[in-house]
Amino acid sequence: MALVVTPTPENLLQAAQRIRAGRLVAFATETVYGLGADALNPAAVASVFELKGRPLFDPLIVHVSSTNQAQKLCSQWPVTADKLAARFWPGPLTMVLPRADLVPDLVTAGLPNVALRWPAHPVAQQLIRLADCPIAAPSANRFASISPTSAADVASELTDPDLWILDGGPCQHGLESTVISLVSERPIVLRFGSLAVEDLEAELGPLTIAVRSVNQAELQSGLASPGHLSRHYSPRTPLLLIEPDEFPPTIATHQRVGLLCFGDQASTPLTPHFAVVENLSVDADLREAATRLYAALRKLDQANLDLIVALALPAVGLGRAINDRLQRASH
Ligand code: AMP
Ligand code: MG
Numbered sequence: 175m176a177l178v179v180t181p182t183p184e185n186l187l188q189a190a191q192r193i194r195a196g197r198l199v200a201f202a203t204e205t206v207y208g209l210g211a212d213a214l215n216p217a218a219v220a221s222v223f224e225l226k227g228r229p230l231f232d233p234l235i236v237h238v239s240s241t242n243q244a245q246k247l248c249s250q251w252p253v254t255a256d257k258l259a260a261r262f263w264p265g266p267l268t269m270v271l272p273r274a275d276l277v278p279d280l281v282t283a284g285l286p287n288v289a290l291r292w293p294a295h296p297v298a299q300q301l302i303r304l305a306d307c308p309i310a311a312p313s314a315n316r317f318a319s320i321s322p323t324s325a326a327d328v329a330s331e332l333t334d335p336d337l338w339i340l341d342g343g344p345c346q347h348g349l350e351s352t353v354i355s356l357v358s359e360r361p362i363v364l365r366f367g368s369l370a371v372e373d374l375e376a377e378l379g380p381l382t383i384a385v386r387s388v389n390q391a392e393l394q395s396g397l398a399s400p401g402h403l404s405r406h407y408s409p410r411t412p413l414l415l416i417e418p419d420e421f422p423p424t425i426a427t428h429q430r431v432g433l434l435c436f437g438d439q440a441s442t443p444l445t446p447h448f449a450v451v452e453n454l455s456v457d458a459d460l461r462e463a464a465t466r467l468y469a470a471l472r473k474l475d476q477a478n479l480d481l482i483v484a485l486a487l488p489a490v491g492l493g494r495a496i497n498d499r500l501q502r503a504s505h
Contacts, residue, residue: 176337190304202342208311233283239302264294266368270355297342348465366495409475
């Protein structure tokens with residue numbers, strides 16, 4: 175069993191020393207829990223891939239505790255980066271920029287660019303500051319499974335007895351960061367996440383979106399950019415994602431089926447036919463839905479179901495990010 179640790183000043187100091195010594199520490203952020211290693215220590219970064227079972231072609235986000243620290247990790251810092259950092263950092267926005275030579279290949283999966291984020295959660299900030307190095311951290315779950323939004327979620331998946339999990343309570347956003355590439359002249363959104371694209375557009379004007387699903391073969395052929403695997407964030411139970419107007423789907427009568435829904439979608443006459451119903455937000459609040467998504471998927475996954483039927487959410491704001499995750503969970 176990994177050790178869940180309260181983030182007292184003394185424990186934070188010890189956790190930081192672990193990072194400095196090339197060991198791994200899982201920690202709370204405002205998006206999801208991260209599995210962290212010293213980003214400048216390739217051996218430590220390699221253990222992250224190993225513990226997660228993550229393929230080496232999927233690059234890691236590097237977490238910093240100041241804009242200045244981020245600037246040292248890239249070879250160019252365009253005006254747009256300044257603008258976005260001033261507006262959204264610390265917070266759930268990851269910026270992809272041309273990397274500096276000191277960033278190990280393993281972190282970027284050999285790409286010439288590095289993904290950077292300054293998280294807002296005090297536990298994450300203190301850990302990075304005390305370790306005095308950037309921390310590479312993917313979500314603290316086994317590869318392709320559901321991201322953890324509590325210390326207990328991490329402990330249930332990563333059982334390494336040497337691992338510390340810094341408990342910062344349940345994650346405020348519950349969904350990964352939004353990823354934007356600033357590598358070329360025109361910014362490109364690479365991943366929907368807990369910062370709504372509409373908020374970025376309010377700052378930058380209309381954005382190009384390149385959030386596409388690729389399969390492993392495409393990635394290995396080098397034809398696609400990494401990190402957009404079509405199967406990701408997945409429960410073990412098969413998940414069927416449908417639009418509300420496709421409801422109800424055809425389901426074999428002997429099947430034990432769960433329903434994942436939102437707002438008044440739950441009040442259909444068919445609801446009683448589902449063995450379990452998880453409503454992401456009774457008040458149809460997208461922020462609440464984002465916060466609850468992964469916990470709800472975990473709960474449904476543990477309910478011994480043959481199938482999870484998920485109803486797509488309104489495709490605006492965080493609804494787009496949630497639908498993206500449900501789509502990837504459904505493969
Ligand atoms: P996570 O799985 O939450 O650790 O997020 C990592 C994701 O960030 C990857 O799967 C990519 O979508 C994105 N990412 C990280 N590094 C890069 C990079 N160098 N270039 C493009 N996207 C990246
Ligand atoms: Mg992840």
